[in-house]
Amino acid sequence: MHAEKILEFGYRHQFITLMLLSLLSIASVFGIFQLKTDTSYESFISENDAGWPIYSETVKNFGSDNTTIIYIKDEKIWTPEKLLELENLVRDLESLEKVEKVESLFSALSIRDEDGFLNINPLMDIAPYDQMEADQVRENALYSPLVKNNLLSEDGKTLAINVTVDRSQRDPEFNLSFYKQLDELLVPVEKDFDEVFQVGPPRLNVEIERSMFEDIRLLVPLSSLFLFGTILFFLRTGYACFIPITTSALSILWTFGFMGFAGIPFSLLTAIVPSLVIVIGSTEDTHMLTSYIHGLDDEKPDRIKALRFMVKHIGLPIFITGFTTAIGFFSNALSEIPLIQNFAYAASFSMVANLICTILFVPLVLSRTGPLKNNLGDESGEPTGLIGKIVKLLDRVSDFHGSKVIITTAILLIGLGYASTTVRVSNDPLSYFKGSNTLVQNADTLHDTLSGMQIFYLTFNSNKDHFFQEPENLKVIETITDILREKENTVSKEGKAFDKVIALSDYVALMNREMNEADPAHYRVPDTRREIDELLLMLQRDDVERFATYDYSKVNIVVRHNISDSHELNVIRDELEKEIRPLLPEQITYHFSGENLMINRAAESLFSSQVSSLAILIVLIVVIMTMVYTSFIAGLISLIPNLIPVIFNFGIMGLLDIPLNPGTATVAAIAIGIAIDDTVHLMTRYAEICRRETDQQKAAKLTIHSQAVPVISTSISLVLGFSIFAFSNFQIVAQFGVLAAATMVYALLSDLLVTPIVLRSVRIVGLYDIISLQISKHILESCPLFENMTPYQIKKAILLSQLHSYDENHVLLQQGEVDRKLLVVLEGKVEVIRQSDGSETKLAEMGPGSVIGEIAFIRQGVERTATVRTLEPVQVMSMEWESTKKGLRFYPHIAAMLNSNLAKIIGERFIKTTEDLDEARKLEGSLAS
Known part of the structure; x- marks a missing residue:
């Protein structure tokens, strides 16, 4: 069946079309009821990540790294009354289901020399009865290097309660429910302290979900408003606004239904699909409406005649562009990150749904209620108004400065191509938010006052019992701990890389110092096995379970930091590995592990998946365009105006230091899929004009004249539509929107300036024209x-x-x-x-x-x-x-x-x-x- 026949189906079989649209919409409603939300960490990590087995083993040996830090600040926090309230809070936290450990001043040890005796006791079992006792607890807490900047700030006015939960089973709903439990406990506490908040994975998931729905409430209406404005301005008919809004609404309904049936969750990226449908889906509606209006006879307007004109002129391009746009989105499924994969599935389906909805609904509606007045003039004539002025300028540039355009473009491609090599990758959930977000501000406050919310483990395995009770082996851990503690951030140049580093060697060194009358010279691991054994015997298993296994064959270093750029952390980790490896005996193996690190490691796959998706997309487009225009040269020519925006995009990212993240990683493939739209329409129209016009330069000029209104109007609509994402709560979505908008500008300029110059050097013939x-x-x-x-x-x-x-x-x-x-x-x-x-x-x-x-x-x-x-x-x-x-x-x-x-x-x-x-x-x- 020819493309024209499919487009004619909507108005030739109106009852069947209405029934089909209705049935698909009703079925989608049932799918929506099955739609779930997923903002968990797992969606940021590849299911095939090699770190999962190591991470699971580490959690089994040393406990979970899913830790929420409750930040409590008050100028008068060291009063018996306030400490009693905090004790009650700690007991309530310990009673929560799935809580593995609660670390606070009520569980921390006081290791101190008192009159020649080593005193190892909890800082306080219960809240002090009087102020004198409270002051003593404060002094002991500030004295301990294990407590300071971990559970208590240096000025003693801020303390932390670290709540670690069991994540042995991955449940995307757990973090959300746990956050609510914590919030219920903190609400009554907030009124009695100057500042109280929680930061950690549960809070992060809640912020993502809250921000997602805020984005939808803001971005969808804004997208619709901009769509109304651009269509009304360029097509000069209010009727034209109704059609794309309706097709977008139906497409969104079908997409959400599909997501529900397919088990694709509502997530940070899939939340922007509705706005994408409104922005991108409207482009084909605009092309169809423009062609329909051009087909109206001024003297005897006939809707069916105008529809036939529309079908003849844009039938094939509609299908090609719909397919390539869907492929552009689907190519992102090559990513190993579930968040991006699900976005690729949902977005590509939405483009297919929009194509089906458009080819069925638009001809049906136009056949019944389409406008009967041509406000755009003859298709073969020059456009008027603002677009007319733009076209005249383009004609002058093309006629007199064509070579300069090509040379300038080539120079820019070389320069920006080089700049694109500096693009870095990043995939840290905290960096998804803008700096104005309260979670980011709270995380920075925690970092400045205590230690960062980010945690990872560095584990060492000897496979030999009591191995790390030997002084020479424990001293290696002590040396590595010191390296971590003194490690500079060589990327950001902002001082120390890590906020807090704690290991078994720190406990042993502190006890050794206090055993020797608090002499700083003895803050080190003892030289004999007997001394180490004596010190370890003074500790309970609970005191060091996060730092050593019961048989001391494995040890763990806990590292807290505030690095939210995975590129920075990966660079620092690589540097550490070079420093650590030479220090270790052959029998010791080591691993960096943690959910945070696996998320960062997933960033490394962004680049390779981006290259793969672009390569596949480019090959597909060349094959499709070669088949459609029966020439490999035509296939290559179609790429020129579409690769230029991609190179420009990566070059600008490199110049502005915008990272390749789950948001920006999708821009290039999507841009090619969308930008090919105008190229297809231009090439198809050029092939038509060349059949009656011998002068190819004139044919190229007439092509721009006839396509200026839809090309410029859809491009401006896309630019404005993508720009709306700059208002998103998420930094990565805002970056996606701004880069996509800029890329649409590059694509428009490329199509209007470069494409005509390239086209006039070649004649193309469409496969459909040959067949028909x-x-x-x-x-x-x-x-x-x-x-x-x-x-x-x-x-x-x-x-x-x-x-x-x-x-x-x-x-x-x-x-x-x-x-x-x-x-x-x-x-x-x-x-x-x-x-x-x-x-x-x-x-x-x-x-x-x-x-x-x-x-x-x-x-x-x-x-x-x-x-x-x-x-x-x-x-x-x-x-x-x-x-x-x-x-x-x-x-x-x-x-x-x-x-x-x-x-x-x-x-x-x-x-x-x-x-x-x-x-x-x-x-x-x-x-x-």
Whole structure:
């Protein structure tokens, strides 16, 4: 079934179309009821990440790293009353389901020398009874390096309660429910303290969900408003606004239903799909409406006639662009990050849904209630108003500065191409938010006052019992701990990389110091196994379970930091590995582990998946465009205006230090999928115009004139639509929107400036045009110009020429004129006459398949020796020397066959002329005798 037939289905079978649209919408409603929300950490980590087994083993040995830090600040926090309230809070936290451990001043140890004796006790089992006892607890807490900047700030006015939960089973709903439990406990506490908040994975998930729905409430109406404005401004009819809003609404409904049935959750990225549908889906509606309005007859407007005009002109481009846009989104499914994969599935489905909805709904509505007034003028005429001024400027640039445009573009491509090599990757959930977000501000406050909310483990495994009770082995851990503690942030240059580092060696070193009358020189691991064993015997298993296994064959270093840029953390981790590896004996293996690190590691796959998705998309587009326009050159040309925006995008990212993250990683593939839309419409229109216009430069100019309104209006609509995402609560969504908007600008300029310059150097023929061209079997079999050519090659040769229709008694060639035109009669009859002394002599009558004017075609400056005039309505194929030479240079096989046949025709006619002359001489001789 042809594309035109599919587009006609909507208005030819209106009842079936309405039923189909209704049934799909009703079914989608049931799917929506199954739609779930997922903002968990797991959606940021590849399911195939090699770190999962190591992470699971680490959690099993040393406990979970899913820790929420409750921040409590008060100028008078060290009063018995406030400490009692905090004790009650700690007990309530310990009673919560799934809580693995609660670390606070009520569980922390006080390790201190008192009158020559080592005192190891909890800082406080219960809240102090009086102020003196409270002051003593405060002094002991500030004295301990294990407590300071971990559970208590240096000024003693801020303390932390670290709540670690069991995450042995991955449940996307757990963090949300746990946050609510904590929040309920903190509400009554907030009124009695200066500042109280929680930070950690549960809070992060809640902030993502809250911000998602805030975005939807803001961005969807804004997208609709901008869509209304741009369509109304460019198409000059309020009616045009109704159609894209309706198709977008239906597409969104179907997409949400699909997500529910397919188990695709509502997430940070899928939340922007509704706005994307409104912004992107409206482009084809605009092209269809523009074509429909151009098809209206000013004197006798007819909706069905206008619809047929629309279907004929944009049928195939609609399907090509819909497919490539969907492929652009779907190519992101190559990413290993579930968040991006789900977005790719949902967004690509939404584009397909929008295509189906558009081709069914738009013709149906236009056939019933479409406008009957053409506000845009003749399609072949120059556009007016603002777009008219833009087109005139483009004409001048193209005519007089074409080479400068190409040179400037090439220079920019080289410069920005180099800048694109500096783009870094990042995938930290905290960096998804803007700096103004309260969670980010709270995390910074925690970092400045205590230690950052981010946690990872560095574990060491010897596979030998009591291995780390040996002094030489524990000293290695002590050295590595010191390296971590002193590690500078070599990327941001903002001082120390980590806020707090705690290991088993710290407990042993602190006890050793206090055993030696608090002498700082003894803050180190002892030199003998006996001393270490004696010190460890003074500790309970609960005190060090996060730092060593019961048999001391494995140890763990807990690191807290505030690095929210995964690129920074990955660089620092790589540097650490180079420093750590030489220090370790051969029998010790080590691993960095933690959900945070796996999320960061997933960032490394962003680049490779981006390259893969772009490569696949580019190959698909070249294949599709090569098939559609029957030329590999045409396929490559279609890429030029679409690769330029991609290179510009990555170059700008490099210059502005915008990272490749789950938001920005999707821009390039999406941009190609969308930008190809205008390119397809331009190339299709150019191919149509070239069939009647021999001057390819003029054809390129007319192409821009006819497509300026839809191309510029849809591009501006896309730019404004994507710009709306700058108002998102999420930094990565805002970056996505701004970059996508900028890329649409690059694509528009590329299509309007570069594409015409490239197009005018080539002739293209559409596959559909070849298939649909009706040529009589007689011509295919008998025309000498097409001898030994396949029907496909013949049709392509005809379409690479100009097709003209003329009425009866029209002069096709005039005797005495000089031109280089070859004609092939396709339909009708013509006569060849010679004019002499005011009289005409009919030399021949020619019909379909006849070749006329071959001598003047191949030789410059030859006058026509006869006049060719139509005897009835005819259709002829016209080949002009210069345009044919240009048009066939990318089709050498067809050109060679035409030249061979043309030479044969000329040779045969030369022989025929020679024979006729011989006959004439013989006749003259016989008459003379």
